[in-house]
Amino acid sequence: MHILIVEDEKKTAAYLQKGLSEQGFVVDICFDGEEGLLLATTLEYDLIILDVMVPLRDGWSVLKEIRNSGQLTPVLFLTARDTIDDRVKGLELGADDYLIKPFAFVELLARIRSILRRGPTRQAEQLQLADLSLDQIRHKAFRNGQTLDLTPKEFTLLMLFMNRPAEVLSRTLIAEQVWDVHFESDTNIIDVAIRRLRQKIDDPFPQKLLHTVRGVGYVLEER
Template structure:
């Protein structure tokens, strides 16, 4: 499979290219937004690894332009921009995942393989599970047609669960994705925020969609027909 690395720091770009090629991928490098835009239009890539801050055209604009052209090539942001608002913005633009620098290459590789297994059909701007509809671009979530009043972190947490609906997401992974922290899975920060999210997503409605998998984490799925 062929990947495009959009990264203006030469050592990081070289490290990524070497690591990916050692794991069976072919990889091109673009060091600025203009070069990346040209390669994306000319080439046929299976996935794009994208820095947010680039010379000239930034990563946000590159991805926005891709999605406006209906180019659904999978994209993963790999950037030092670690604010929750940045993560939400990246997902709203149509990114498939968001990993903050510094990072472990093994985790990056695992996320790349997960995205490639899912394929482009999972990259819709609207996510739906039962009567829960999430409009990623507009940062809106509705349940049974009712608008949910979510904080940015709650929306990011719900979007993470929805993008992997049916998959059990560990507390550790949730903490890394939403808060960019590593902690023992017994810590309750995720559970506290999940309780607040459930109060908005599940409690006012007959069927629960967010389920606890004891000792592991959470899963978003419709079990009403089970």
């Protein structure tokens, strides 16, 4: 497997190259966005690890140009940009995953392997389940043709479910992906958020799509 790393922090780049090489990957490194875009669009890679804040051309622009060129190479953002808006922007541009620095190498490796198992996929602009639809670019959601009035956090939560239909999502995964926090058993933040989302996407409609799997988590699916 051939990986391209676009990272201007040379110590971080060397650390990644050493660790991934030891896991059997072939690794190329570049330190700015211009070279990163050139390599990404002229050579074949199985995965690109991309920082947002790199010289000459930032990671957002690099990914946008990669996708505009028609390339489906999986891209994982690895960056210190840690807001929800940043993560949503990365996913909207077509990233396959988003990991925040500082990071644990074992988690990075797990995410890389997960992406490679899925193969190259490009995130769809429009997502649909039954009569529920979501526009990831325009940040709009609809049910039975009616616009849903969602908060930014509710939209991010729904986007997570819509990208993983029929998959049971644990509270821990939801907390990490939407709030970027580790779930604690004594907090009900996830349950409250799910209840509020249900009030908007399910309660006014006869068909219920967001279901509780007792003791496990939640799933968005037709039943």
